[in-house]
Amino acid sequence: GERCLVVEDVVTTxxxxxxxxxxxxxxxxxxxxxxxxLDRLAGGEDAIADxxxxxxYLALATIDDVYPERPDR
Structure with a gap:
């Protein structure tokens, strides 16, 4: 088998x-x-780690980086 890097655009859960x-x-x-x-910081990092x-796992940016003043923060 090949060695693979999995690339995702947006991670939520x-x-x-x-x-x-x-x-x-x-x-x-x-x-x-x-x-x-982008990681939306909604539990995805833990699920991926498991x-x-x-x-x-590396997120190039998080929702906090791109929208720090969001209302649900």
Whole structure:
């Protein structure tokens, strides 16, 4: 299997990223990391950490970076 970096545009709960991690592994590949462009800080980081098998997760930006004055903060 190939070594793979999973790239996600936006992470909220992490559900779609976790599903992608499972499919990549089912195909026989090794996940070496997960990167998202934006993490909405809604639990996705923890879900990805639980499913990543120890592969690191990095968000290039968080919702706090791009919208620090949001009303639900």
């Amino acid at each position: 992490g559900g779609s990223t976790v599903a992608a991690l499972e499919r990549v592994r089912e195909a026989g590949h090794e996940v070496v990391g997960v990167v998202s462009v 499913a990543s098998g120890g592969a690191p």
